[in-house]
Amino acid sequence: MSTLIKQDILVELSANAGTGFEQVREAGKTAFQAQGFPTNKSEEYKFTAITKKIEQNIQNLAPAGAFDVTAEQVKANVFEGYAGDVLVFANGHFLPSLSSTIEGVEVAALSDKADTALGSIAKPEKDPFCALNQSSFEGGIFISVPKKAQVQKPILLLNFFKADTGQVIQPRVWIEAGDFAEVTFINHSVNLSDASYFVNKVVEVKGGVNTQIRYYKLQNDGKNAIEVSNLETDILKDGRFSSVTISLSGEMVRNNLSLNILGSNSEGNMYGLYLLNGKTHVDNHTNVDHTVAHAESNELYKGILADSSRGVFNGKIFVRQDAQKTNAFQQNNNILLSEDAVVNTKPQLEIWADDVKCSHGCTTGQLDEEALFYLQARGIAKDQAKGLLLYAFAGEVLDHITDESFREYCTELVQTRLGSKF
Amino acid sequence: MLSIKNLHASIEGTPILRGINLEINAGEVHAIMGPNGSGKSTLASVLAGREEYEVTDGEVTFKGKDLLDLSPEDRAREGVFLAFQYPVEIPGVSSTNFLRTAVNQVREYRGEDPLDAVKFLTLMKEKMKLVEMDQKLLSRALNEGFSGGEKKRNEIFQMAMLAPTLSILDETDSGLDIDALRIVSNGVNQLKSKDNATIVVTHYQRLLDYIIPDFVHVLYKGQIVKSGTKELALELEEKGYDWIKDEVDSKATV
Structure with missing residues (x-):
């Protein structure tokens, strides 16, 4: 058993949690205790020894807590020419005074939205880190885009991270969109310290009928940061969800991206790029679950790996028996620039329907x-x-x-x- | 302009060129012919700086400089141009961006100011006419999905853009129909001047009806075994390569 599990970390991590979500947290706790940290025998974490990495770098899991961010820091980290709205976070805590008021969109700290069905999309039983976050997330944000709202400008979720070695940051995001709503999110993290801390983030996106949601994520973590991120969405009838994940740095990064296709004529797109050097380790685990007929998913992940970096790609496509006429495409291509760089790529197709078009392919090579x-x-x-x-x-x-x-x-x-x- | 002395080169330990001697002056067109596997393309590749080939002996000077000492890009900047036998398709790289980067790097090396977007486009339009190049092709990725003829035309177009002093055409005629051959040759002929030189590497005489050589050399087993004028090419066309092979091989056995 891992030494981390021996400590009463859940009590420790809940120190800044505040009140509300008692039942949700309790469910998270139970789910985490049932799973524990993944061991090297855990299939889902086979190529990413995240527990070992946490143990090596982090002796005592303690919550990092909120801190002050200045308007100058916000300004300095919004990219040039950006014309959209900005929501600012410090270690997962929402900072309304530095954030835009977004016309027609409801934005609130999660603590003010205690009836949010956290854990109903990213279910804590599916992943230990998701469970851990649910038991002890800090701060958090609630974003609701009303029915038919067409949010023209993108919404930038600007996350500032500052922590000491050994500290834990657990942001939580809930996004819901009413039927026919259209919205684009850009998730960007800024690291204010080079310490070896651990970010464990969960984002749940609840789509409606015919919603169009885009979610872009830029990971430019501190070079010693360890991050696990779970993003899960429900896609309903006629809905479309597209994500682009760009990973550029960090000590060890694990992205779990799960698309649940629950309505017909819908589409889920997953794109990713990882440019790794040094000893950075990035693991993208994607999962698309086709539960109904006449839906489509597209996936393209590309990696360029230098030095002794390591990339992992695991793409699971699950086509259930009822999901006839599914089109599911997956592609993973890698270029290795050094002999010490390694990629483990694993497509996983599980198809129970008999009238589907599914394809997958992966390549790993050198520069032409x-x-x-x-x-x-x-x-x-x-x-x-x-x-x-x-x-x-x-x-x-x-x-x-x-x-x-x-x-x-x-x-x-x-x-x-x-x-x-x- | 170009002086090749006793050039030996091998690939993965196998000798291909076994002592090439060749002098090329400004204003001249040299054709290098020979049977398959004689080393024609190797010679072109060695001159352009392809890394797989190891030069084991001999020297090559280009405009007084040791050519073999230069990187492939510096050879190009000095004025050597290789029209590839198999131009490479490069998805994701736009033809226009590629050319502008190339032209400006060459200009920078030659101490000239980079061309701005307008001047570059003007130059491009002018040179496109030379090889009857369709503008649509240039909005695509480099050579991607081009037909064989379009690729070869693109090579000559690039040559026109880079204005080299020594052009090496490696089997530029292979696979071309007569129209494409006429267009490509026409482009090459218009670019010819008293200040530059051309090496035409080919297996067939047909191309030499369009690009008239001053000298014809026959390469066999990694050496130039015969040199002559354009009449030599006609003789080869008529009689094939066997008589030359026999001549060389019988000498070797004596």
Whole structure:
């Protein structure tokens, strides 16, 4: 048994939890105690020894708590040209004074919305970290987009993290959208310390009939940060949910993304890009559950790995017996830039219906030497030629970001990382 | 302009070029012919700086500089251009961005100011006419989904954009129909001047009806075994390569 589990960590972590959600927290606690931290025998965490990493870096799990953020810090971290609204968080605690008032959208601290059905979408029994968060999340936000609302401008969820080594930050997000609503979220985290802390985040998104929800996430964690993130959504009839996850740094990052397709004629899209170097370890676990007929899911994850970084991709597509006429596509492509970089990629298709179109494919290779020589032979310096080719590879994912200023910001970050601009 | 002396090169330990000697002056067109596997494309690749080939002996000077000492990009910047036998498809890289990056890096190396967007477009439009290039192709990713003929035309278009002093056309005629061949050759001929030189690597004489060579060299077993004028190419067309092979092989056995 892990030493962490011996401690009474749940009591410890609940110190800043405040009142409300007693039953929800209790259910989280029970679910966590039943599962415990994943061990190296746990299939879902086979390639990502997250428990060991937490134990190594974090001796005493203690909540980090809220802190002050200045308006200058907010300004400095909103990307150039961004015209949308901003909601600001400090270690998961909502800071209304620094946040925009969004016309037609209800935004509240979770503590003021004690009847929110937390855990009804991201069920605590499915993942221990989801359970842990549910037992002891801090702060949290409630966002409700009313029926038919067309939120034109994106909503930036700007998370500031500041913690000491060994501390834990557990943000919680609840998003709900009424029928026919349309909204775009950009989740961006800013690390104010380089300590080795642990972020354990859960986001639940409750779609309605014919909703269009986009959720973009940029992970540019502190180089020593350990993060586990669970994002789960219910997609109803005629609904569409699209996510883009970009991971650029961190010590160890695990993203669980789960799409529950509950209504016909709906669509779920999952795109991801991970550019890793040093010893960064990023694990993307995605899960799409087709429960009804006539729905579609598309998935494209791409990775570029340098140094001794490690990437894990696990894409599960579950097509239930009733989900006839499902179209489900999955693709994972990787480029390894060093002999020490490793990728573990695992498509997992479980298909119980007999009239479906499903495909998956994964590739892992090196940079195309012939293409590199072609560019050099036209006078382009080798490093820049490499950058051009790598950016061409990565760009396919960035193209799925609809908000222009955010796409440009990401493009710039990615191009800088790849060592050249065009 | 280009001086090749006793050039030996091998790939993965297998010698391919076994002592090439060749002098090329400004204003000249040299055709290099030879049977399959004689080392024609290897010679083109070694001159352009392809890394798989190891030069084991000999020297190559280009405009007084040791060419073999330069990186592939610096060779291009010095004015060497290789039209690829198999141009590479590069998804995600726009033809226009690629060319602008290439042109400006070459200009920078030559101490010239980079072209702004307007000047670049003007130049591009002018050069596109040379090879009857469709503008639509240039809005696509580099060579992606291009037909064989379009790829070869794109090579000559790039050559026009980069204005090299030494152009090496590696089997540019292979796989082209007569119309495409005429267009490509026409482009090459218009780019010819007294200040630049061209090496045409080909298996067939047909191309040389359109691009008239000053000299024809026959490469066999990694050496130039015969040199002559354009009449030599016609003779090869008529008689094939066997008589040359026999001539060389019988000498070797004596």
